[in-house]
Amino acid sequence: MRISELPEIGTKYEIESPKGDKVAVIFLTTGEIELYVLEGV
Helix, strand or coil, X not given: CEEEEECCCEEEEXXXXXXXXXXXXXXXXXXXXXXXXXXXX
């Protein structure tokens, strides 16, 4: 898991499965959550 602080936006977590699938979850400062599929099989 990789964690990145996004100034004035929130915190981004990038997660990779053992199969190589990658997703990013961004917790926004507004309380909302965004989910992105970066790579998938």
